Amino acid sequence: MEQASWALRAFIFVIVFFVLWKIHHARSGRELYLRKIPGLEKVDEAVGRSTEMGRPIMFNPGFIGLSVELFCCLACMQHVVRKAARVNTNVLVPVVDPLVYPITEEYWKDAYAMEGKAGLFSPADSIRYLPGGQSVYASSTSGWMERERVGANFLWGAYGWESLFLAEGGQRAGAIQIACIVSYHQVPFLIVSCDYTAFGEEFYAAGAYFGRDPVLLGSLIGQDYSKLLMLLMMIIGSILAILMATEFTPLYMILYGF
Amino acid sequence: MNDKKVIYLVVAAAVVAALIAGFLVQWSRVKGNPDEDLTKRFGAWAAAICVFAVFSYLYSENAFYRLFEHALLGFGLGMGTALTIQEVLIDKWWKPVTVAVKAFYAGTQTGQSYYDILLILAALFGLLLYFQYSKKYLWLSRITIGITVGMGAGLAIKGTAVTTLPQITSTFKMFFVSSELAPSLDVGGRALYMVESFLLLLVVCCVLYYFFFSFRRESAIAKAPANLGRFFLMISFGAFFGNTFMTRVVLLIERIQFLLHDWLMVQ
Amino acid sequence: MEPDRTRRRSPLEWFQALDRRIVYLLFFVFVVGAHFVPLYWPVTPAKHTRDLFNTVEALPLDKAVVVDSDWWLGIRAESEGQLRALFHHVMRRGLKLVIISWVWGPEAQKFAYDFAADVAKDYGYVYGKDWVELSAMNKVGGAELASFARDIHGFVKTDVFGTSLDDKEKLPMMANTRNIYDIGLVVSFSYGFDTNWIGFIQGVYGTPFGVATSAIESSTAYPFIEARQICGMMASAPGAAEYEQLLKLPANKRYARQPVNVLSLASVYVLFGILLSNLAYLRSLRKKR
Numbered sequence: 001m002e003q004a005s006w007a008l009r010a011f012i013f014v015i016v017f018f019v020l021w022k023i024h025h026a027r028s029g030r031e032l033y034l035r036k037i038p039g040l041e042k043v044d045e046a047v048g049r050s051t052e053m054g055r056p057i058m059f060n061p062g063f064i065g066l067s068v069e070l071f072c073c074l075a076c077m078q079h080v081v082r083k084a085a086r087v088n089t090n091v092l093v094p095v096v097d098p099l100v101y102p103i104t105e106e107y108w109k110d111a112y113a114m115e116g117k118a119g120l121f122s123p124a125d126s127i128r129y130l131p132g133g134q135s136v137y138a139s140s141t142s143g144w145m146e147r148e149r150v151g152a153n154f155l156w157g158a159y160g161w162e163s164l165f166l167a168e169g170g171q172r173a174g175a176i177q178i179a180c181i182v183s184y185h186q187v188p189f190l191i192v193s194c195d196y197t198a199f200g201e202e203f204y205a206a207g208a209y210f211g212r213d214p215v216l217l218g219s220l221i222g223q224d225y226s227k228l229l230m231l232l233m234m235i236i237g238s239i240l241a242i243l244m245a246t247e248f249t250p251l252y253m254i255l256y257g258f
Numbered sequence: 259m260n261d262k263k264v265i266y267l268v269v270a271a272a273v274v275a276a277l278i279a280g281f282l283v284q285w286s287r288v289k290g291n292p293d294e295d296l297t298k299r300f301g302a303w304a305a306a307i308c309v310f311a312v313f314s315y316l317y318s319e320n321a322f323y324r325l326f327e328h329a330l331l332g333f334g335l336g337m338g339t340a341l342t343i344q345e346v347l348i349d350k351w352w353k354p355v356t357v358a359v360k361a362f363y364a365g366t367q368t369g370q371s372y373y374d375i376l377l378i379l380a381a382l383f384g385l386l387l388y389f390q391y392s393k394k395y396l397w398l399s400r401i402t403i404g405i406t407v408g409m410g411a412g413l414a415i416k417g418t419a420v421t422t423l424p425q426i427t428s429t430f431k432m433f434f435v436s437s438e439l440a441p442s443l444d445v446g447g448r449a450l451y452m453v454e455s456f457l458l459l460l461v462v463c464c465v466l467y468y469f470f471f472s473f474r475r476e477s478a479i480a481k482a483p484a485n486l487g488r489f490f491l492m493i494s495f496g497a498f499f500g501n502t503f504m505t506r507v508v509l510l511i512e513r514i515q516f517l518l519h520d521w522l523m524v525q
Numbered sequence: 526m527e528p529d530r531t532r533r534r535s536p537l538e539w540f541q542a543l544d545r546r547i548v549y550l551l552f553f554v555f556v557v558g559a560h561f562v563p564l565y566w567p568v569t570p571a572k573h574t575r576d577l578f579n580t581v582e583a584l585p586l587d588k589a590v591v592v593d594s595d596w597w598l599g600i601r602a603e604s605e606g607q608l609r610a611l612f613h614h615v616m617r618r619g620l621k622l623v624i625i626s627w628v629w630g631p632e633a634q635k636f637a638y639d640f641a642a643d644v645a646k647d648y649g650y651v652y653g654k655d656w657v658e659l660s661a662m663n664k665v666g667g668a669e670l671a672s673f674a675r676d677i678h679g680f681v682k683t684d685v686f687g688t689s690l691d692d693k694e695k696l697p698m699m700a701n702t703r704n705i706y707d708i709g710l711v712v713s714f715s716y717g718f719d720t721n722w723i724g725f726i727q728g729v730y731g732t733p734f735g736v737a738t739s740a741i742e743s744s745t746a747y748p749f750i751e752a753r754q755i756c757g758m759m760a761s762a763p764g765a766a767e768y769e770q771l772l773k774l775p776a777n778k779r780y781a782r783q784p785v786n787v788l789s790l791a792s793v794y795v796l797f798g799i800l801l802s803n804l805a806y807l808r809s810l811r812k813k814r
Binding site: 313316317341345346349350354370373409410413414416417418419420421424425427428494497498501502503504505507508509510511512514515518 | 546549553556557560598599600601602603628629631660661663665666667668679682720721723724725728729739740741743744748749751752753754761762783784787788791792795
């Protein structure tokens with residue numbers, strides 16, 4: 001980055017160091033603490049309830065493209081599918097991105113295979129490709145949800161205005177709804193319409209929470225250290241801003257003379 | 259055929275007849291207008307029917323809505339395919355490559371031709387994705403996925419570093435502002451600035467603290483900033499809610515303006 | 526226990542039990558009716574709107590203004606007013622205008638052209654000489670903006686009609702608009718602004734960047750405005766109305782007035798509904814106790 005200052009370069013180096021350091025700790029088998037995240041603990045309850053009602057589950061990744069968010073989302077999807085596979089419940093997944101479709105299909109099939117239930121459900125019937133934008137995705141997924149009468153609806157990814165449309169569809173179908181979303185401006189709608197909601201950084205934490213993959217876990221903890229550094233910088237920076245405000249302030253006088 | 263089906267058929271026939279009659283009446287009125295033509299009128303009516311079909315979902319999920327939902331899906335797919343072929347494959351790939359190949363063949367290549375000929379390599383990488391359907395050669399598709407993810411990650415790091423990290427320095431606020439530093443502000447203005455600066459720093463720190471996942475929060479003192487952070491987050495969500503509501507209503511206003519001005523031609 | 530059907534329900538209880546479909550229908554009827562109620566409240570321009578206005582006012586005449594038309598038809602009620610207001614300002618000042626659009630937004634491309642052509646009639650602006658719309662670009666995570674900044678002619682190649690940007694006869698304006706250094710301001714009109722403009726253009730070259738977004742995304746722009754990464758903002762239809770106020774446009778040129786009026790009345794309906802439903806809920810809680 002030719003326009004980056006030395007401070008920015010150093011800061012990025014420190015963040016990368018924290019993340020790599022913690023990934024190394026995670027890989028070496030050390031016990032790493034992750035606090036409980038409300039909302040994510042209810043996933044088992046949702047799967048169980050859906051199975052009791054004899055209805056399928058829907059897992060909505062939303063408008064996630066080929067990005068970091070996708071792999072966090074797929075780790076969670078695999079966790080949900082594995083839970084569902086144990087109780088012979090189908091998981092329906094609508095996908096919007098053509099690049100994401102084959103990856104999702106692989107994770108879905110692997111999850112059923114890991115539980116010894118490969119071939120129980122057909123991926124062609126359970127994973128649908130819905131291109132054409134938000135309107136198409138929202139209307140098709142809502143309709144699908146209502147027709148299948150899903151018992152649990154997981155809204156897990158990036159959404160625009162269609163988030164409330166989908167939550168309304170899930171409510172009409174009588175599903176228990178858990179939302180975990182990246183886009184925080186949809187959070188207020190999902191808080192009022194879903195049973196449980198996680199948001200912001202909790203989305204990335206969910207990937208590590210369920211998957212316990214050393215890379216995801218180490219990245220999350222490394223980011224925590226980076227956030228702590230930023231917090232300290234803000235506090236110290238504000239204090240220094242006051243102390244260096246004018247030539248009459250003590251620190252300025254000490255540094256530059258009277 | 260039972261009574262209910264007969265009633266549905268009669269109602270459906272009446273609605274279709276009313277639509278056709280309405281279209282013919284409107285067309286007879288605007289026929290002489292140079293700004294209007296049959297395709298425009300027909301398009302407005304077709305769009306209005308689509309609008310009401312989708313709005314019928316608000317009553318309940320029904321066959322009429324489902325018909326248009328599937329039509330919209332097909333339209334979206336068709337439109338996406340047409341745009342990909344015309345705007346990307348033809349305009350951005352085929353035309354530059356053919357021009358570059360002709361230039362090399364004729365010996366009239368320019369600097370741009372060397373870049374455009376590399377697009378052939380880009381197409382080969384794109385074609386590798388189709389190996390997703392082969393169990394034996396699946397690994398070839400991972401090359402393209404790897405390049406795409408790697409490129410995306412690199413661009414994201416650069417974009418984020420320049421976009422988000424400078425905002426850290428914008429939080430270095432002065433809590434005490436003297437009249438020398440802010441001569442244009444009176445006492446009230448300076449007091450307000452100080453309160454705003456303090457509040458900004460407090461909110462940012464509490465919200466950052468809320469999103470710590472690997473530090474234990476067992477004591478009441480450790481939990482307090484997290485609870486405060488959650489409280490501030492809920493206030494911000496209220497603000498988002500208000501703004502989001504505005505956008506949602508604007509979406510409805512746009513459709514109603516279409517129905518009134520373009521369909522019913524109400525001034 | 527059987528409900529007591531002989532007891533009359535209070536208005537609040539009746540309201541709480543109201544079918545949501547009736548609420549939707551009433552809201553629809555209310556919003557349609559609001560179009561015929563010309564209650565135009567006075568508009569006070571916000572600081573961020575004035576900042577955008579002042580940035581355009583202070584631009585040197587040898588620099589072009591780039592308008593990024595990245596919206597979709599659903600938010601036309603917001604974007605049309607915003608686009609027309611900025612076009613009026615840019616053309617009134619005599620600045621050169623470059624409109625860019627994206628592959629997945631054909632309606633934004635078409636309507637931006639139509640609005641610009643309509644406003645251009647008022648100022649005698651000629652396509653090719655004073656304003657140009659470039660052919661659609663494809664989003665590639667920001668790399669497209671880096672290429673655009675370095676060499677517009679080499680990257681975009683043609684205008685929206687397929688004319689080469691190097692054609693000095695049809696597009697004389699583009700002879701002096703070759704890279705980011707010939708651009709004085711970028712304004713993005715979108716549902717939610719693309720932060721890559723800040724990451725790859727404003728942060729790297731220092732080119733001022735303004736946004737005209739939907740209401741939902743205006744909240745996310747404030748940290749960038751605070752950090753002076755965004756020089757100004759038109760927030761939704763009210764932002765467009767404020768900008769029209771600053772320009773002192775005649776009433777028949779103010780496209781944002783009616784959407785803002787309807788929006789205000791719709792907000793009254795929703796506020797009334799929220800208040801009533803909360804009162805009904807609190808009353809039902811008290812009764813349960």
